[in-house]
Amino acid sequence: MLAVWKSKPEEGLEIKEDTEVPKIKPNEVLVKVGATSICGTDKHIYEWDKWAQERITKNVPYIFGHEVSGEVVDVGEATRGIKKGDRVSAETHIACWHCFQCKTGNAHICENVKILGVDVDGTFAEYVAIPWQNAWVNDPSLPHWVATAQEPLGNAVHTVFDGEVAGKSVVIFGMGPIGVCAAGLCHAAGAEKVIAVDPQDYRLKFAEDFGADVLLKPDGKHLERIMEETGGRGPEVMLEISGSSHALRDGLEVLRPGGRVSILGIFKEPVQVDVTNNIVFKGAKVHGINGRKMFESWYTAAAFLKSGKLDLSKLVTHRLKLTEIEKGFEALSSGEAMKVVLEP
Ligand SMILES: [Zn+2]
Numbered sequence: 001m002l003a004v005w006k007s008k009p010e011e012g013l014e015i016k017e018d019t020e021v022p023k024i025k026p027n028e029v030l031v032k033v034g035a036t037s038i039c040g041t042d043k044h045i046y047e048w049d050k051w052a053q054e055r056i057t058k059n060v061p062y063i064f065g066h067e068v069s070g071e072v073v074d075v076g077e078a079t080r081g082i083k084k085g086d087r088v089s090a091e092t093h094i095a096c097w098h099c100f101q102c103k104t105g106n107a108h109i110c111e112n113v114k115i116l117g118v119d120v121d122g123t124f125a126e127y128v129a130i131p132w133q134n135a136w137v138n139d140p141s142l143p144h145w146v147a148t149a150q151e152p153l154g155n156a157v158h159t160v161f162d163g164e165v166a167g168k169s170v171v172i173f174g175m176g177p178i179g180v181c182a183a184g185l186c187h188a189a190g191a192e193k194v195i196a197v198d199p200q201d202y203r204l205k206f207a208e209d210f211g212a213d214v215l216l217k218p219d220g221k222h223l224e225r226i227m228e229e230t231g232g233r234g235p236e237v238m239l240e241i242s243g244s245s246h247a248l249r250d251g252l253e254v255l256r257p258g259g260r261v262s263i264l265g266i267f268k269e270p271v272q273v274d275v276t277n278n279i280v281f282k283g284a285k286v287h288g289i290n291g292r293k294m295f296e297s298w299y300t301a302a303a304f305l306k307s308g309k310l311d312l313s314k315l316v317t318h319r320l321k322l323t324e325i326e327k328g329f330e331a332l333s334s335g336e337a338m339k340v341v342l343e344p
C-alpha cells in the first residue's frame with residue numbers, strides 16, 4: 001500500500017508505495033482510509049522541530065498522521081460493536097483501560113496513553129489498524145473528507161463545554177481550526193457574545209463565518225475593546241487555544257471575577273502569570289484540557305454535525321491526493337490554509 005513515512009530523524013518525509021498492509025491484532029480493526037487530514041502535530045513531525053526531536057526520535061521509522069475517516073474492512077476476533085462496512089474515525093488517544101485514570105472515567109488522561117501517528121503507525125496511508133475501542137462510528141451521510149476533521153472539533157467541544165457558555169460572553173484566543181470550531185460551537189450553543197482574537201485576517205474571516213461576533217487582533221488596544229464589548233466587566237469565559245503566553249496573560253487580565261478559563265494551547269516555555277491578582281483574588285477557575293473526553297466529546301461533536309448547527313466542511317480549504325502531502329504542508333506554512341485533507 002501507499003504510506004507516508006517519517007523514515008529518518010530529520011526534516012521531511014518519504015512516500016513508499018510498497019508498504020505492507022498492517023496485520024490486525026485480535027483487538028483491532030483494519031480501516032481503509034477514505035480521507036486523512038493534517039494537524040499541527042504532523043507539521044511539528046514533518047519539520048522536525050525541538051518537540052518532535054524529543055518526542056518522536058525513538059519511534060522512527062514509522063507512519064505518521066492521526067486524523068482520519070474510512071471504512072472498516074476487517075475486524076479482529078476480540079473486537080465488539082464494530083463491523084465490516086462501518087464508516088469510522090479514530091480517537092487518537094490509545095488508552096490502556098486498566099490504569100487509575102482509565103478506571104475512574106478519565107481515559108483521555110490515561111497514564112499509559114499511546115498516540116496514534118505519534119507512538120504507533122498512523123493514518124497517512126491507504127490502511128490503518130486501530131484498537132476497536134478507538135473506532136468511532138460515523139453517520140453514513142457524513143463524507144470522509146469532512147468526518148476526518150472531527151478530531152480537532154472534538155478538542156473544541158471539550159474546551160467549550162468544560163463549563164457553561166449559554167448566555168455568557170466568551171473570548172477565544174487562537175483561530176486555527178480548533179479555535180474556529182470553538183467559536184462556531186459557542187455561537188450555536190447560545191453564547192451572548194463570542195470575541196475571537198488572532199493576529200491573522202485570514203483566520204479571523206473563518207471565525208466570522210462560524211459565528212464570532214467580534215474580531216480582534218492583538219494590537220495593544222484589544223484588551224480595551226474586550227472590556228468595552230463586555231460592558232466593562234470582562235468576559236465570563238476565556239478559551240486559550242493559541243499557545244501564546246501573551247494571550248494567556250491578556251485573557252486572565254480581562255477575565256471577569258468568578259470567570260472560567262479553559263486552556264488547550266500548548267506553550268513552548270513555562271509561562272509567568274499574575275496568579276495573585278488574576279486567579280486567586282478573581283476567584284477564577286482555571287482548567288487544563290487534554291484531548292477529547294472518551295467518548296462524551298465525540299457524542300457532542302456528532303450531535304452538532306447531525307443537527308446542522310456546525311458546518312465542518314467550511315473548515316476544509318484543501319483537498320489533495322495523499323501523494324501531494326508536501327503541498328499540504330506548504331499551504332499550511334503559507335498561513336492561507338485551515339484544514340488540509342488528503343485522499344489516498
Ligand atoms: Zn489532530
Ligand SMILES: [Zn+2]
Pocket residue numbers: 095096097098099100101102103107110111112113
Ligand atoms: Zn490508562
